[in-house]
Amino acid sequence: SAVISQKPSRDICQRGTSLTIQCQVDSQVTMMFWYRQQPGQSLTLIATANQGSEATYESGFVIDKFPISRPNLTFSTLTVSNMSPEDSSIYLCSGGRTESTEAFFGQGTRLTVV
Amino acid sequence: GQNIDQPTEMTATEGAIVQINCTYQTSGFNGLFWYQQHAGEAPTFLSYNVLDGLEEKGRFSSFLSRSKGYSYLLLKELQMKDSASYLCAVRDSNYQLIWGAGTKLIIKP
Numbered sequence: 001s002a003v004i005s006q007k008p009s010r011d012i013c014q015r016g017t018s019l020t021i022q023c024q025v026d027s028q029v030t031m032m033f034w035y036r037q038q039p040g041q042s043l044t045l046i047a048t049a050n051q052g053s054e055a056t057y058e059s060g061f062v063i064d065k066f067p068i069s070r071p072n073l074t075f076s077t078l079t080v081s082n083m084s085p086e087d088s089s090i091y092l093c094s095g096g097r098t099e100s101t102e103a104f105f106g107q108g109t110r111l112t113v114v
Numbered sequence: 115g116q117n118i119d120q121p122t123e124m125t126a127t128e129g130a131i132v133q134i135n136c137t138y139q140t141s142g143f144n145g146l147f148w149y150q151q152h153a154g155e156a157p158t159f160l161s162y163n164v165l166d167g168l169e170e171k172g173r174f175s176s177f178l179s180r181s182k183g184y185s186y187l188l189l190k191e192l193q194m195k196d197s198a199s200y201l202c203a204v205r206d207s208n209y210q211l212i213w214g215a216g217t218k219l220i221i222k223p
Contacts, residue, residue, distance in 0.1 A: 033210070033211070042215040042216045043201070045211075048210065105157055
């Protein structure tokens with residue numbers, strides 16, 4: 001398995017501002033994903049972070065709102081842009097290897113937009 | 115479309131056994147995962163099934179039937195700390211994890 005360090009763990013932000021969340025993996029992983037989780041609900045995939053190229057976004061999520069970077073196989077960032085209260089949620093990054101039987105998660109970022 | 119169904123909530127008694135079911139319809143299949151998630155924490159890996167049958171890991175077991183699109187997670191000798199949400203996820207042909215909504219398990223003394 002691998003360990004993912006995600007930061008910040010929580011933040012309270014003003015509407016209209018942006019927040020960048022970082023995930024650092026302690027070993028190379030093939031796949032990295034960004035999820036959003038509303039309280040009491042399951043995980044919703046925002047996008048797959050692709051190394052060296054644009055992320056692949058799921059329906060309902062766009063690059064202008066959630067720009068993602070992945071400069072190498074151990075690091076990725078997600079920016080939540082022009083935030084509104086509806087963006088208040090937990091954001092999770094996840095990593096995995098195609099040959100692995102496990103996906104591991106960062107600790108999550110609890111975002112509150114006021 | 116892709117779909118994973120599991121019960122929303124279950125209640126069980128400390129020391130007892132509980133079975134959490136999961137049915138799925140996905141584009142391709144590259145394994146089924148069970149995760150445990152305590153409130154306010156990230157999911158943690160419990161089990162993985164890619165072939166039909168039962169995988170046992172201590173108090174937890176997971177079963178898979180690919181022909182039926184069905185899995186269950188069996189928890190034995192329940193402890194209060196087992197109170198959590200249990201998430202079923204299937205890895206599809208693109209190696210993406212498709213997640214169920216989770217089953218909230220409440221353990222009563």
